[in-house]
Amino acid sequence: MSGSGGPGARTAVPYAMSWEEPSYARAEGYDYDHEILVALPPSYHVAPDRSYPVVWSMDGAMTFAVTAGVANLYIVGKRIPEIIVVGVGHRSEQGMLGLANRTFDLFPPGSVWSDPGLGDEYMKRMGFTFEMSRPFLTGDLFLDFLVEQLRPSLGERYRMADDHTLWGHSAGGGFASYALLARPGAFGRFIIGSGTNGLTIDLEAEYAKRHDDLDARVFIGMADGEINHTPLCAQRLVSRTTLLAENLRLRGYPSLDLRTRFYADRDHFTSMPPIIGDGLQHVYADLIEDLPKPNW
Amino acid sequence: MVSVLCDTKPFCLLCDLRTRLYTDRDHFTVMPLIIANGLQHVYADLIADLPQLPW
Numbered sequence: 001m002s003g004s005g006g007p008g009a010r011t012a013v014p015y016a017m018s019w020e021e022p023s024y025a026r027a028e029g030y031d032y033d034h035e036i037l038v039a040l041p042p043s044y045h046v047a048p049d050r051s052y053p054v055v056w057s058m059d060g061a062m063t064f065a066v067t068a069g070v071a072n073l074y075i076v077g078k079r080i081p082e083i084i085v086v087g088v089g090h091r092s093e094q095g096m097l098g099l100a101n102r103t104f105d106l107f108p109p110g111s112v113w114s115d116p117g118l119g120d121e122y123m124k125r126m127g128f129t130f131e132m133s134r135p136f137l138t139g140d141l142f143l144d145f146l147v148e149q150l151r152p153s154l155g156e157r158y159r160m161a162d163d164h165t166l167w168g169h170s171a172g173g174g175f176a177s178y179a180l181l182a183r184p185g186a187f188g189r190f191i192i193g194s195g196t197n198g199l200t201i202d203l204e205a206e207y208a209k210r211h212d213d214l215d216a217r218v219f220i221g222m223a224d225g226e227i228n229h230t231p232l233c234a235q236r237l238v239s240r241t242t243l244l245a246e247n248l249r250l251r252g253y254p255s256l257d258l259r260t261r262f263y264a265d266r267d268h269f270t271s272m273p274p275i276i277g278d279g280l281q282h283v284y285a286d287l288i289e290d291l292p293k294p295n296w
Numbered sequence: 297m298v299s300v301l302c303d304t305k306p307f308c309l310l311c312d313l314r315t316r317l318y319t320d321r322d323h324f325t326v327m328p329l330i331i332a333n334g335l336q337h338v339y340a341d342l343i344a345d346l347p348q349l350p351w
Contacts, residue, residue, distance in 0.1 A: 070328050077324035270336070273328035281325075294324075 014042040017072045017085070022092065025153065027145035029138065032101070035060050035091045036150070038158065039068035041082035042075060052084045053163035053287070055280070056146060056187070058172030059102060060089015063272065067167065070276045078294055080280045081287045084160060088146065106168065106175040108139030108182070112198025114234055122234040143179050147186045165283055169193030169272055170237075173220075174200060177244055180216060181207045190218045191279030194226055194237055194268060196244045204247050215255035219282040220245045221275035222260075225267030232268060257282075312337075 020038040027034060037060065041052050057067040064087030074080045089105075090098030107113070113130040114120045123130070146166075154160065166187040168176040173195030180190050181203040207214070222241055226232045245260040259282050263271045281288075314337050318326050336343075 066328075073324070073327055079324060270332055273332050277325055277328050 014046060015076050017041055017068055017075070018044065019068070024091065025145075025150055027141060027149060029141045030145075033091060034088055034105075034145075036154070037061060037064045037087035037089075038154070039064070039071070039085040039087075040158065041084060042072075043082055044084075044159070048159075051159040051161040052082055053165065053189075053284070054084045054086060054160045055165045055167055055191075057085055057087045058089065058106060058166075058168035058175060059099075060087050061092045062089065062099070063087065063167075063169060063172070064089075066273060067276055070273060071280060074277060074280055078291045079277075079288065080284045081291065083165075083280075083284070084158060086150075086154065088150065102171050103133050104136050104138050105142040106139055106171040107133070107137045107197065108143070108175075108178055108199065109134075109137050110199045111137055111139065111174070115198060115236060119234040119236055122230065126231065126234075128231070128234075139175055139178060140182070142175070143183060143186070147183065163188060165189035165191065167191035167193070167276070167279065168195070169275065170195045170268065173241070177241075178203065180214075180218065184211075184214065184216075188216055189283035190216060191275065191283060192218065192220045192241070192244075193272060193275045193279075194222045194241060196241050198236075198240065201240060201243060201247070204244060208247075208251055212253070213255050214248070214251070214253040217257045217283045217286070218248070218259075219275075219279035220258070220260040221263060221271060221279060223263045223266035223268060223271035225265075225271070229268065237268075257285075312340075 017039045020040065023036045023038075024033040025036055026032075043050065044052070055067065055071065057063050064085065067087065068085045071080065071083055071085055075082050090101045114123045151160075151164070164187045166176045166179055166189070168174070168191075170193065173193040174197045176190050176192045177196040177200045179187060180192075181200060184207070220241060222238050227238050232238070242260075245258065248256065248258055261278060263274055266274070316333060318329055321329065
């Protein structure tokens with residue numbers, strides 16, 4: 001082996017993703033900025049002619065680190081191809097309070113959070129009122145922002161392949177499932193974690209009336225702990241997400257590659273790491289067949 | 297392979313040991329779960345008083 005810097009020294013092959021400084025973007029129709037976080041794949045700075053698939057991770061800093069972390073690990077392990085991870089959410093300095101923006105960003109107009117009867121009554125008793133948010137729901141604008149504004153903007157800065165995955169959990173999962181059906185083709189791969197809403201169930205039925213195929217690779221994950229959590233039951237989190245998965249499978253779309261998993265002994269939060277890992281493996285399965293596997 | 301790092305638990309009052317075997321995982325894909333469950337276990341004594349989120 002050559003000593004470092006000596007004649008014939010090997011160029012080190014980077015194995016860690018690199019994180020860019022946060023940037024900010026204002027979506028059309030919004031009066032506040034979103035924070036944009038980007039993690040570049042290990043070979044990015046030594047392979048200038050290469051472009052990379054992109055995972056768009058919802059909920060900004062809350063899920064960006066774990067998404068990029070699991071992605072980094074699975075890239076090193078040759079479980080997935082090298083990818084760029086983009087996190088979009090509220091500004092980090094707003095702290096947990098900024099998470100309130102996700103209600104506006106991730107729910108499109110017409111979203112059905114709970115449902116009439118048991119669920120709705122429980123939410124009202126507990127003081128969760130979705131009605132006040134209704135006039136401010138901008139999930140449709142947020143989807144436009146991601147696809148029409150942010151994607152071309154970041155595409156000028158980074159070498160992004162025209163291969164886009166949308167990943168979201170909870171409200172983010174609802175948003176991802178909405179995007180799948182409201183704007184088919186805008187993303188080709190989806191990781192949907194524990195969440196959809198009544199609007200998406202209706203959208204799925206409407207989509208089926210007008211289409212005989214859905215070209216997408218989709219992973220849906222849920223946790224058994226969510227069924228044992230009353231507020232999540234009131235939002236029909238597991239039942240609606242399951243219904244979406246079942247209906248999509250029943251359609252028999254020839255170009256839809258769908259896999260759904262239930263995680264035992266996990267809750268709404270702790271299910272995220274395996275959903276990310278398994279989701280990435282599923283949605284990129286067509287790209288990893290030829291990857292050399294390490295002997296671990 | 298299962299490594300037994302501590303076999304004195306029945307007699308050791310200081311040792312809070314928990315071992316899990318994960319199914320459907322390999323040497324690499326098991327890591328996110330080990331990290332997450334490991335963090336929850338080793339910090340369990342510090343989180344008892346943390347306010348719980350409604351999730």
